[in-house]
Amino acid sequence: MISQDLLKGSIRTIVLKLLSDHGRLYGYELTRKVEELSKGRIKLTWGALYPSLHKLEADGLIVSEEIIIGKRVRRYYSLSEEGRRSAVLRLDDFVEYIQTMKAILNLKPDFSV
């Protein structure tokens, strides 16, 4: 399981990427998708997911629509125009970040005998 501390800076990117791939998703669906794609190694907690979703919406990167399903109200999220642009940029940045980290970590001296 990947720690929440490591995940902290990546949640916005994960959400934007998933919405970019799947069009529209609701909260529970997002947590399931992340779990599924990471083969259970990443678990999005409520505390990480919902504040991030509302912040992304306040920043204008995603939009929401509420659909009534029986007695439940389901809130679907999808990317706004700005969010679409931001998703591409963030993903590029993130890939670059991963490559940089990889390069840095590969440079570590090998102490094994």
Place this chain on the structure above:
Amino acid sequence: MKTLSDSQIDLIIKWVRSHHLTIHSLENEFVDHICCDVEGLLNEGRSFTAAFESIRQQLGDDKLVGLEKQTILKLTYNQRIMKLMTRLAGIIVLLSFFAAIVVRISGYESWKTLMAGGMLVLGLGFAPLFFFDHYRQQEVKGQKVLHIFGFLSALLVPVGAFLGLLNTQYAIFVIAAGIIFLILGFIPLSWISVSKGPARSTFAGSIIFLLFIVFLAFGFISVRLSKEKLNSWVHISNSTDLSSITLGKLNSGFILKFMNDSAAFGRASEISERSNKLVSKIEVFRDGFILKLDPAYTEGDLFFRGMDSHYAGAHLLIKGEKTDMILSEMKQYEEWLTSMISDENDKVKQKISGILKPSYSMQENDLTLQKKYLFRDFPAITDVAVLNSLILNVRMAEYQSLKFLSQGESINF
């Protein structure tokens, strides 16, 4: 695939609502998320009661409230930072003003720096942040316009006061523009808002209004103080001018004493002629400087436009080539006058040199340094006072020479 019945959903809704959350959309999301989680457990073979209990235990009693708080904190992060910065700017402004008052009462000059710093933070920091924050919160168009007027006044009045502290020529116009926005925009709109709006806007309006009174008071005080200072320089400049005119008349009368001694009369006339020539050159130079600032200036006027300009001296006198000429002629005059006195009368020589070499004698070999020393970053009226003092020095040196000549002790005279 098992799904929840309406009554089971009602139970979940009831439990979520018992937390009294304030963000309705978040409440709906929590209900839906819990329903999905419970449905997942139902499909694993658990009963509704066991599944719901398991989720409740995972979330605990305060998890949902905590999540809402976390969301609010995340959403209001920028506003909180802005509020913090506004408060910090406000504290800096108050401390600067308070320190300026204490320093002023103690009689030190640095109060102006403190006051100017406070004015700048007020005009460029506190006021924009304060009004932007309030502007953002307003939904009614009239209230938004009110805050734009407030912002403009709060920006212009302290910035004008800051310029006033630097004796800048246009300070009063900047303050006047701020006051126009205040009187014609902010106050009438505040009045409407107070009489029609809720208590909150009345309170905010009063606070803003009080703040403005403070801005205005400081603005006017600073401008008034600089005017007093300028007036004192006008007085000094005028007194120096009058003294040199009086001394010039006295020197002219002195020459009559040498009527019986033709050699001494010739020398005295020569001194007088050369002194008059130098004085008139400095006068023309001085009047030219004033006329460049105020073309409508006529001889004898005490005040002239631009007399508070800090940059006139730097632009017209320090950089001006004519200033070099005047200072060089002052030096030549001194050399000429002292060369006529024999070395035996060294004390007289030194006295005349002392009169003509003003306090810039330390840098006498460097003309640029001399100019910078004489015409530093002061208002233009002080530069005029310096030029008048040069004239007075010539007249005093002339007087000393004539007095020495009248005593008949000179060899060369």
